[in-house]
Amino acid sequence: MGDHKEPGFATLSIHAGAQPDPATNARATPIYQTTSYVFNDADHAAALFGLKEFGNIYTRITNPTTAVLEERVAALEGGAAALAVASGHSAQLLTMHMLMQPGDNFVAARKLYGGSINQFGHAFRNFGWEVRWADPADPQDFAAQIDERTKAVYIESLANPGGTFVDIAAIAEVAHSHDLPLIVDNTMATPYLVRPIEHGADIVLHSLTKFLGGHGNSMGGILVDGGTFDWSKQGRYPMLSEPRAEYNNLVLHEAFGNLAFALGARVLSLRDLGPAISPFNAFMLATGIETLPLRMQRHCDNALAVASWLKDQDTVGWVSYPGLADDQNHALQQRYSPKGAGAVFTFGLRGGYEAGKSFVEGLELFSHLANIGDTRSLVIHPASTTHAQLTPEQQIAAGAGPDVVRLSVGIEDVHDLIADIGQALGKIDG
Numbered sequence: 001m002g003d004h005k006e007p008g009f010a011t012l013s014i015h016a017g018a019q020p021d022p023a024t025n026a027r028a029t030p031i032y033q034t035t036s037y038v039f040n041d042a043d044h045a046a047a048l049f050g051l052k053e054f055g056n057i058y059t060r061i062t063n064p065t066t067a068v069l070e071e072r073v074a075a076l077e078g079g080a081a082a083l084a085v086a087s088g089h090s091a092q093l094l095t096m097h098m099l100m101q102p103g104d105n106f107v108a109a110r111k112l113y114g115g116s117i118n119q120f121g122h123a124f125r126n127f128g129w130e131v132r133w134a135d136p137a138d139p140q141d142f143a144a145q146i147d148e149r150t151k152a153v154y155i156e157s158l159a160n161p162g163g164t165f166v167d168i169a170a171i172a173e174v175a176h177s178h179d180l181p182l183i184v185d186n187t188m189a190t191p192y193l194v195r196p197i198e199h200g201a202d203i204v205l206h207s208l209t210k211f212l213g214g215h216g217n218s219m220g221g222i223l224v225d226g227g228t229f230d231w232s233k234q235g236r237y238p239m240l241s242e243p244r245a246e247y248n249n250l251v252l253h254e255a256f257g258n259l260a261f262a263l264g265a266r267v268l269s270l271r272d273l274g275p276a277i278s279p280f281n282a283f284m285l286a287t288g289i290e291t292l293p294l295r296m297q298r299h300c301d302n303a304l305a306v307a308s309w310l311k312d313q314d315t316v317g318w319v320s321y322p323g324l325a326d327d328q329n330h331a332l333q334q335r336y337s338p339k340g341a342g343a344v345f346t347f348g349l350r351g352g353y354e355a356g357k358s359f360v361e362g363l364e365l366f367s368h369l370a371n372i373g374d375t376r377s378l379v380i381h382p383a384s385t386t387h388a389q390l391t392p393e394q395q396i397a398a399g400a401g402p403d404v405v406r407l408s409v410g411i412e413d414v415h416d417l418i419a420d421i422g423q424a425l426g427k428i429d430g
């Protein structure tokens, strides 16, 4: 015990945000499956609606089960506050809705989750929000694209699709030298491996659907406000720095200080756009997080063992996993994520496209599907599935050439995983 005061990561994963239920003494967090909450009296109702007092009104905006999930993830990321929503994509949408006006732009890493590339490049364009792509390995490429209408910089800490670590601190420096917030999607790393706020991130996003929930059974997303960014600059972020008519001309950053972004995302963006998470999913995801440190370490240990084994196979042309000592991303991994290199990586089959298809069909324990971050081991051959619509040149540029196989290594016994891969490789001709 001694004199240390701050609870550790594993303790926070289980206890942060939760206490025995005040109404029933239930130890596990109850699922408050209700849409709405009775006011104590008319003055109480008026105070809640005017943001003079915090309390529950309607589950689109707050719910006690969801609040446990929010406090827990905020604690694990070292943030000031968090807002949980229906999916990772809706967390991205609400974040940008808080920051962007029509005609504004943001600079994003070119290597992102495929769904984010679609959302930014197509859906956001309809709102008049422009994305500018930059090379995540080159911080100066971000700087070169910033102009007076740029409102944010956006990266993934551990980038899709291949699983490479990004120099968060270097990109944070570029963003901050232009008075811009750095937004980091930390889905693939989770706060067990990387805590982006410690490296300069101002807002951290997650698809809770993946490793945080961890069991492949519930969709959810969350935004974490680091409480670090100054939103006061006149005219720059009108949602945060200008009087809101719907709340008696309240100015969010003046009223709520370092909680202004998370609170504004709740009382303006979530209230009006509406992608609320179900209390049941919040319960499932908060329960999943209780075992996050155990699961993530096992994911990393299994992935390293599988990657090391793959490197020695004749049918395998190359393996790209930052945990391997000779990988070009190994130094960044050691710096940002010394506990492990994550669960997701790619490798190449010498037999190319046909070998890739035959391999995914030959696997028995790995599931062939388009997801990551399940307890189960998952596999996909991008060139015949997620990236099939691209030209061969685009496929190669996206890291999805004909020979590429992507694994999300689960937490089964690693000798079973290697045996399954071995038998599937054995079925490939050549």
Ligand SMILES: *Cc1c(COP(=O)(O)O)cnc(C)c1O
Residues within 6 Å of the ligand: 087, 088, 089, 090, 113, 115, 116, 156, 160, 185, 187, 188, 206, 207, 208, 209, 210, 219, 220, 221, 372
């Ligand atoms: C899955 C994923 C998303 C989108 O999250 P959903 O919960 O599917 O909406 C965003 N970023 C990354 C890195 C992801 O893996």
